[in-house]
Amino acid sequence: MYNLVSFAGIFILMTVAWLLSSDRKVINWRVIFWGTVLQMIFALFIFVIPAGSKTFLLVNDAVVKVLDSATAGVRFLFGRLALPPGTKNEMGEESLGFILAFQALPTIIFFASFMGVLYYIGIMPWLIKIFSKTFARLMRISGAESLSVSSNIFVGVEANMTVLPYLDKMTRSEFCTILAAGMSTTASSVLALYVFILRKNFPTIAGHLVSASIISAIGAIVMSKLIMPETEKPATMGLDITPYYQKESSVMEAIINNANDGLKMVAGIVALLLAFLGIVALADFLVGSMGVRLNNLTGIQMDWTLKGLLGYLCYPFTLIIGVPFSDAFEISKLIGERAVLTEVKSYQDLAVLLSSGALHDPRSAVLAAYALNGFAHFASLAIFVGGTAALVPKRSRDISAVGFRALIAATLACFMTAAIAGTFFNGGSILLGK
Numbered sequence: 102m103y104n105l106v107s108f109a110g111i112f113i114l115m116t117v118a119w120l121l122s123s124d125r126k127v128i129n130w131r132v133i134f135w136g137t138v139l140q141m142i143f144a145l146f147i148f149v150i151p152a153g154s155k156t157f158l159l160v161n162d163a164v165v166k167v168l169d170s171a172t173a174g175v176r177f178l179f180g181r182l183a184l185p186p187g188t189k190n191e192m193g194e195e196s197l198g199f200i201l202a203f204q205a206l207p208t209i210i211f212f213a214s215f216m217g218v219l220y221y222i223g224i225m226p227w228l229i230k231i232f233s234k235t236f237a238r239l240m241r242i243s244g245a246e247s248l249s250v251s252s253n254i255f256v257g258v259e260a261n262m263t264v265l266p267y268l269d270k271m272t273r274s275e276f277c278t279i280l281a282a283g284m285s286t287t288a289s290s291v292l293a294l295y296v297f298i299l300r301k302n303f304p305t306i307a308g309h310l311v312s313a314s315i316i317s318a319i320g321a322i323v324m325s326k327l328i329m330p331e332t333e334k335p336a337t338m339g340l341d342i343t344p345y346y347q348k349e350s351s352v353m354e355a356i357i358n359n360a361n362d363g364l365k366m367v368a369g370i371v372a373l374l375l376a377f378l379g380i381v382a383l384a385d386f387l388v389g390s391m392g393v394r395l396n397n398l399t400g401i402q403m404d405w406t407l408k409g410l411l412g413y414l415c416y417p418f419t420l421i422i423g424v425p426f427s428d429a430f431e432i433s434k435l436i437g438e439r440a441v442l443t444e445v446k447s448y449q450d451l452a453v454l455l456s457s458g459a460l461h462d463p464r465s466a467v468l469a470a471y472a473l474n475g476f477a478h479f480a481s482l483a484i485f486v487g488g489t490a491a492l493v494p495k496r497s498r499d500i501s502a503v504g505f506r507a508l509i510a511a512t513l514a515c516f517m518t519a520a521i522a523g524t525f526f527n528g529g530s531i532l533l534g535k
Contacts, residue, residue: 107423107523213363411437
């Protein structure tokens with residue numbers, strides 16, 4: 102039954118996007134048809150076809166092995182502080198428990214360098230080109246936005262650097278698409294952080310996050326073209342665009358430069374968490390104080406935390422994507438929390454729910470992992486709009502104008518990704534790691 106709910110949810114979410122459209126009369130049916138078909142084919146391959154499941158597990162194991170390698174430097178620097186919960190080092194010292202700053206965040210630096218090496222030796226440009234050609238030919242979108250969306254599957258805000266020569270000629274619809282893709286997908290370097298947080302309670306989380314990023318990239322194209330359809334003529338329509346990339350002079354330079362970029366990313370995440378957690382705690386105190394009085398006056402007991410209020414707002418969407426009723430409110434609070442506290446905190450809380458056995462159905466954890474995967478929150482709106490505008494200052498007004506629509510498109514794309522996964526979810530699947 103819930104698989105059918107998820108299937109219906111795909112079309113309900115697209116209807117919501119159409120209702121919010123800047124021009125409801127202009128619909129690119131080719132984008133909608135091929136975007137939906139591509140997502141379903143990929144999910145069918147992963148969840149149903151045995152060869153796809155085996156490929157999924159291979160990808161999951163590969164990411165976990167690389168992540169284990171990443172912790173070597175962390176353990177050398179931080180010793181016992183870097184030990185994951187329930188483990189011991191060679192001297193018999195036990196872990197002090199999970200510490201985000203010493204165990205998870207440093208892996209971002211390693212993965213940033215690792216991706217830099219893959220770029221240098223040509224593997225990443227080759228993969229990006231494959232996705233770009235597929236999107237451009239089947240969905241008939243411009244070469245530039247197709248290339249940017251494909252880059253976002255693997256990297257973060259820096260993905261728009263791959264289309265730098267074409268940014269100043271982009272239409273508003275193209276800007277909406279590349280911003281939505283950036284906010285609905287997860288950079289590989291940050292993906293490592295989520296894997297580290299969840300893999301103890303969700304052994305196959307790495308494979309799910311990789312597949313979620315691919316599905317969400319396609320979903321971002323669909324949702325952005327519904328919310329802001331193309332009414333102009335893109336300069337790169339029908340063109341085969343080559344990724345713009347300033348290659349380092351050596352592998353060592355690639356490692357150094359990308360490690361420094363990873364360190365900046367870690368600093369940015371730390372700054373956002375420190376600021377937003379503090380602000381939300383203050384907001385919770387103020388709203389909660391008023392909420393207690395309202396509960397006493399009305400006799401209706403409500404969760405007046407910011408997380409709870411956003412959970413009520415996201416509750417209908419949680420049901421639409423096919424989360425079981427028994428877990429719907431808990432998952433909706435995680436999704437609402439992501440909007441203000443970023444997905445890092447939401448994934449941490451998902452790990453807590455899993456470890457405590459608070460979720461009644463394994464389906465809920467899988468759909469939550471897909472729905473939360475991405476940067477669809479207010480903090481990233483400033484990061485992606487500001488970062489893209491900095492690359493092409495003369496188009497900053499157009500980029501800013503479509504920013505909020507792109508955030509809505511990205512959020513709906515993440516919901517759509519969860520609904521796609523829910524359509525093919527099998528409760529006895531080996532993809533749960535059991």
